[in-house]
Amino acid sequence: MKKNILITAFSLLFLGLFSQDTIIQMNGKFINGKVLSADNMSIMYELNKNNKTKIKEMFVEDLFAIKYSDSISYFYSQDTLNGYFYSVDEMYSFVLGEYYARNYYKAPLSTIGGFITGFAGGIIGFWGFTIPTGYAMLTGSADPQFITNKPLPIKQDFEYLAKTPDVSIKSGYSGSTIITSPKTNYLLLEKPFYEGYNAQAKDKKTKNAVKGGILGFAALVATSYILLSLK
Numbered sequence: 469m470k471k472n473i474l475i476t477a478f479s480l481l482f483l484g485l486f487s488q489d490t491i492i493q494m495n496g497k498f499i500n501g502k503v504l505s506a507d508n509m510s511i512m513y514e515l516n517k518n519n520k521t522k523i524k525e526m527f528v529e530d531l532f533a534i535k536y537s538d539s540i541s542y543f544y545s546q547d548t549l550n551g552y553f554y555s556v557d558e559m560y561s562f563v564l565g566e567y568y569a570r571n572y573y574k575a576p577l578s579t580i581g582g583f584i585t586g587f588a589g590g591i592i593g594f595w596g597f598t599i600p601t602g603y604a605m606l607t608g609s610a611d612p613q614f615i616t617n618k619p620l621p622i623k624q625d626f627e628y629l630a631k632t633p634d635v636s637i638k639s640g641y642s643g644s645t646i647i648t649s650p651k652t653n654y655l656l657l658e659k660p661f662y663e664g665y666n667a668q669a670k671d672k673k674t675k676n677a678v679k680g681g682i683l684g685f686a687a688l689v690a691t692s693y694i695l696l697s698l699k
Contacts, residue, residue: 488500488501488502489501489502489503489513489534489535489536489537490534490535491503491511491513491526491531491534492531492532492533492534492535492563493526493530493531493532493563494529494530494531494532494544494563495530495566495570495668496563496564496565496566496567496568496569496570496664496668497567497570498567499513499515501513501514501515501516501524502514503534503536504523506528506534506541508528509527509528510525510526510527510528511525511526511528511531511534512524512525513526528543531543531544532544532559532560532563533560542556544556544559546559554660558658558660559660561658561660561661561664562660562661562663562664563664564620564661564664565658565660565661565662565663565664565665565666565667565668566664566665566667566668567620567664568615568618568620568661568664568665568668569612569664569665569666569667569668569669569672570668570672571618572615572618573612573613573615573665573668573669573672575612575669575672575673575676576676578607578672578673578674578676578677578680579676579677579679579680579683580680581603581607581677581680582600582603582604582607582676582677582678582679582680582681582682582683582684583680583681583683583684583687584680584684585599585600585602585603585677585680585681585684586599586600586680586681586682586683586684586685586687586688587684587685587687587688588684589681589684589685590684590685590688590689591688600677600678600680600681600684600685601681603677603681604674604677604678604681605674607673607674607677608670608671608673608674608677609670610670610673611666611670612665612666612669612670612673614662614665
């Protein structure tokens, strides 16, 4: 009897030490860690990475929810006076869209275009910086390609999603892009999901273009230095 009690106690302790919570941020980042404390201002959580444990803090305004092993705690709430127009379910869909783009959308052409314009702008001279800057703004404003065949991090059942027909619909606010979704994933038809995806993908395109522009300019400087040294 004592042996069984000790085994049970050890099992509970083991599960408590190694179970992780999922911290869902407003920007679509998902962090697996152990939440140590939470209040109205911030949360403290333990993060284990590369066999190193760190204690970190996160402010609640950056936090959407925390998913525990048996429950979920929401920090976001609808507040139209402060610009939070989405309901909790709609914002969850938006955040999952951000996650989807953050993890699966790639923008290599934006990086290449930034590199070319950065290199060309450097040749022109002082005002040449307007070329990569304009390119970054242009590529960031264009609607990204929508991806439909990747898994989501959390299975979330929205009641209204079950009633969504398997049809193509226009995006909610970002343009006239048509979204087609498989029957098995109604979430991809949700306007908030697409808006989150679109915002994060555009941000990634812009950042890649800026990085490419910096690399292009650096490549021009390095090339010029090499050519001058050979003379």
